[in-house]
Amino acid sequence: MTNPVVTVTLNPAIDQTITVEALKPGSVHRAKAVRHNAGGKGVNVASCLADWGVPVVATGLLGTTNAAPFEALFQGKGIADAFLRLSGETRVNIKIADLSANDTTDINLPGLSADESALDRVQEAVRRLIGPGTPVLLAGSLPEGLPVDAYGTLTADFASAGARVVLDSSGAPLAAALASTGALPHCIKPNRHELEDWAGRPLPTNADLLDAARQLRQRGVSVVVVSLGADGALFVDGTRALHGRLPPVQALSTVGAGDAMVAGLIAAFQQDGGLEDVARLSVAFAAAKLGCFGPNLPDPAAVRSLASQVVLTRLADRT
Numbered sequence: 522m523t524n525p526v527v528t529v530t531l532n533p534a535i536d537q538t539i540t541v542e543a544l545k546p547g548s549v550h551r552a553k554a555v556r557h558n559a560g561g562k563g564v565n566v567a568s569c570l571a572d573w574g575v576p577v578v579a580t581g582l583l584g585t586t587n588a589a590p591f592e593a594l595f596q597g598k599g600i601a602d603a604f605l606r607l608s609g610e611t612r613v614n615i616k617i618a619d620l621s622a623n624d625t626t627d628i629n630l631p632g633l634s635a636d637e638s639a640l641d642r643v644q645e646a647v648r649r650l651i652g653p654g655t656p657v658l659l660a661g662s663l664p665e666g667l668p669v670d671a672y673g674t675l676t677a678d679f680a681s682a683g684a685r686v687v688l689d690s691s692g693a694p695l696a697a698a699l700a701s702t703g704a705l706p707h708c709i710k711p712n713r714h715e716l717e718d719w720a721g722r723p724l725p726t727n728a729d730l731l732d733a734a735r736q737l738r739q740r741g742v743s744v745v746v747v748s749l750g751a752d753g754a755l756f757v758d759g760t761r762a763l764h765g766r767l768p769p770v771q772a773l774s775t776v777g778a779g780d781a782m783v784a785g786l787i788a789a790f791q792q793d794g795g796l797e798d799v800a801r802l803s804v805a806f807a808a809a810k811l812g813c814f815g816p817n818l819p820d821p822a823a824v825r826s827l828a829s830q831v832v833l834t835r836l837a838d839r840t
Contacts, residue, residue, distance in 0.1 A: 524655040525601065526570055526787055527647055527684075530581035531640070531671070532632060532664040533561030534614040535590055536777075538814070543621040553620070558815040559590040560614065562660035562689055565777045565816035569784035569806060571598035572818040575791055578603050580646055582664060584611040584633050603650070605642050609633050634666040644675060653683030656787045659706075660689045660780075670697040677703030685790060689783050691715045705741040708790075710783050712748045730755055731762055731836060744796070746786060746803065748779055754807075755836070756800045762836040765800035767808045767827060781810035781818065801828040 540554040567579040580603035583591055587610050595602040612632025618625050651657055657679050659672050668674075672694050676686045681704065688698055688706035696719055699705065717724050720733045734745040734757040747755040753766025785806030789799040805828035809818050818824055 523576075523791060524652050525576035525578050525650070526567075526656045526658070526791065527578050527580065527650050528563035528567045528570075528658040528660065529643065529647060529675070530561040530563030530579070530661055531635070531643070531667065532612070532662045533559070533564050533581060533583060533591065534612045534629070534632065535587060536560035536614050536616055536815075538616045538618055538625075540618045540620065544617055544619040544626060556814055557590060559594040560777070560816065562780050562783070563658055564591065564594070565780035566658055566660060566689075566784045566787065567600050568594060568598060568816035569777075569781050569810065569818050570788060571600050573784070573788050573806075573821055573824070575788055577601070578650055580604055580643060580650075582607055582633060582635055582639060582643065584609040586610040603646055605639060605646065607633055607635065607639060631665070633664050635664045636666050637668070640667055640671055640675075644678060647675075647679060648682060651679060651682050651684045655684045656687060656790050657684040658687045658689065658783065658787060660783070662690065662692075663694050669693045670701065672698040673701035673703060676706050677701060680704035680707075687783065687787055687790075689780075692718065695719065699737065699740065699742075707742070708744040708746065708786065709737065709742055710746040710748055710754075710779070710786065712750070712779065716747055727755065727764065727836065731757065734762070744786075744799065746782070746799075748782055748807075753804055753831075754782065754800070756796055756803075758796050761796055763796060763800050764834040764836055765804040765831050767804055767831055777816045778807045778810050780816060782807040784818075797833060800833055801831045804828075804831045 536558045538556045539552045541550045567577045570577045578601040583604040585606045615628040685707040687708045724730045745757045756763045782803045785803030786799050789802040809824045
């Protein structure tokens, strides 16, 4: 029997999405709608995986004061709740969805502080859940109080237990994990800006992105996925590079589309899929999520239909 996927979210959030007709800084707005979703990258990924029918255990750090939205999500979707509770309040992220511009402005509020003993407890909980080949997602930012190399430490430890670690973070935590002298993640999914941050230079073309992705491959990352928004994503492993995309779709909400892409690639890993399967499923998950509010997917048949329509282009072979 396949082990459940384990998602680790050390700095989760409640996403408060406010929809306005047109965002004008300095003006008073009348909201058309407001929604609250238990969020954070790993929570969003767990939610999408549960919709796909993949068994998943969600862990990390939650504040006791406002844990109810998370508990309701986990119970409603059959996600195993292994979160460590800390005193205090999980942060709130305000997302302003601008209908006229079809984009979203994020305001992320501060959240919990944690110490290394809390990190140790999460690490111990995950070690009890994993075996050879278990996908473990480490996702999102780090809460105040944790060392910047926390993801590097966790990656090396879980990889030594045989887990396939997927890391989806950015900035200093991502850079520290990729600079680690221990095992590197099996897979990472930066967007263009995050990859440019790591590379320290602009990456305007696919050839530039491919070059940076292959540098990460040489460092020890097995699969590098570069998300490109409406233009799909690049997928790079040891032998091939693919560009996968779908025609643009009308988005009800772009919030969490990148997390849905991560869920798709993990679902493909669970099926022992090759790079083409990873590309098709992750692009399809991201596109399918655009038609849903919150970290949700439509019926699996709709996702499979999208996956069959993904256009894959093989990029230059490695020289």
